[in-house]
Amino acid sequence: MGVRVAVIPIGGEAVRLRPLTVETSKAMVRILNRPLIEFTIVGLARQGVEEIIMGVRGYYNYKDVYDYFGEGYWLEREYGVRVRLRYMPRAETRGNAEAVKISLEYYGVREPVLVVQGDNLFEIDLDSFYKFHEANRAFMTIALKEEERVEEFGVAAVDERMRILKFVEKPKRREDAPSNLVNTGLYLLSEDFLNFFEGEVGSKLYREGLMDFGSNVIPAVIGAGLPVYGFVTKGFWFDVGSPERYLAAAQYLLGNLGPSDLASEEILPRVFVQGTSPESLALKRELKERINSGDIKVEGNVLIGRHVKIGRGAYLKNAVIDNYTVLGDGAEVVDSVVMDRSVLGPRSRVERSIVGRHSAVGEGSYLVNSVLGNDVTVGAGAVLINAKVWPHKSVGDGVKLENFALT
Structure with a gap:
């Protein structure tokens, strides 16, 4: 058994990518003549993901994504992949973790789930990622990527077994970083993920609206002593969060x-x-x-x-x-x-x-x-x-x- 379900939180106004996102969902900005998120959906479906829940928030995010993709059945004709697309109910969320929580609860998902970000372009061996997660009996496994310029990312401190001890967010200097392994925003969650928000630590986060994975949930999970591991991915990964990063991603992919x-x-x-x-x-x-x-x-x-x-x-x-x-x-x-x-x-x-x-x-x-x-x-x-x-x-x-x- 591999990963069957993925959730893609798509929220926010993508301010750094303006003017491309003034009237367009960041996930739907065209790159290499297709919407950015189309690469993610097709790539996951080709690796066996059967169902993708779009954690859409806001008018443009919902309208642009739903009007183009619908339920996703046309992807089989276009790409030869069979995947069902579903959508988070209309709700105000206070972070990407809350979009995942609402989506899993609404659709009754109680199994390991992959979370990917709507503005990322990446290549990952999903089978190896899942096997590493299962072998370590992890509550959460985070895909890490080796980067030379770590100042813009959350950088992982890990032990010899790749258990994550903490993240240092956007270190000011390379010397301040505990490693060169950065958080890609690709997460494997165990089937116990929803139970975390019923416990003391998770329920406190929820009450206070601290529901962003990177800023709130991951540090709290690590602090609570739950097993969080890092899986180093060798494939490409781009956070298409600014025009400069957009062009860098387009040029890399075009060349490779x-x-x-x-x-x-x-x-x-x-x-x-x-x-x-x-x-x-x-x-x-x-x-x-x-x-x-x-x-x-x-x-x-x-x-x-x-x-x-x-x-x-x-x-x-x-x-x-x-x-x-x-x-x-x-x-x-x-x-x-x-x-x-x-x-x-x-x-x-x-x-x-x-x-x-x-x-x-x-x-x-x-x-x-x-x-x-x-x-x-x-x-x-x-x-x-x-x-x-x-x-x-x-x-x-x-x-x-x-x-x-x-x-």
Whole structure:
């Protein structure tokens, strides 16, 4: 028996990822031409998870996730996996642990459960994770990841058997950290998890509303002497909590995943194009011919979605181009992501930036280290450096924004 049920808490406003999340659930932000959480759902289903409970809180989190995924039955047609998606009842929660508690109680789940965060992209051997958890008879097992920069995470102090003694939250210096093992937010909970909140320590946390795993529940569980273990995962793991981390995750995955993981065909070395319709097959043939002839210049790793139009002399380097996007003649996309149905004008350049959905960048404009929300218009000849533009906003022709947020 392995892990059958997973819970994904999806709450909060994802402030650090704005402007991408002003009107969109963080879990549904598109990455590699799919909603972020789709990678998690499919990955878990492929490892035997049969049921995933979405611990959604708030209007955008519920609406965006439910309207796209529904009960999840279409995933079998698309990916060949069978998984049932269920949703936490409408409730105000005071942390991700409360979302898990409500979900397990409502659906009567009394078995080991996997908890993953809605803004994480990860790769983990779930069978090994579960066997380690069972072998140690753990109340809770936390997936840990070796990181060089530990200052942004909770860092585990462990004994020789990998029992977690404590966490040091966001140590100011590397020397202050007890190890280089950080909390990934991937948890295996024993079937006794709900009973903890009926005891003295857990019930006190609940009464006081201290229901965040990292800040409240895990320290209390360790303090109560319950066995909490750390499982070191070797797979990739990204907390997609900011535009910088989003781009880092997109670039890593683009450089390391293969055609099947990218739902694409590799038409040339490290050039992936999605779609299987007659139009998509014709686009693949056209792009292959134009890249080979030099009409489109490509370097590094490139992912191109469906029904894309690319002008003559366009240049793509380590680029993600989403569905229905239009690139004008001479447009350049470098180390960047352009989301679906956007338009880049002739001779525009997007560098180390994210262009949100249905946005338009004018002729000759230059974006570097910048993020556009959805439905943004940037005029011709504009220059954006370290800038953020909120959804539905416009930047005029020739305007320069540097170190600025247009809200």
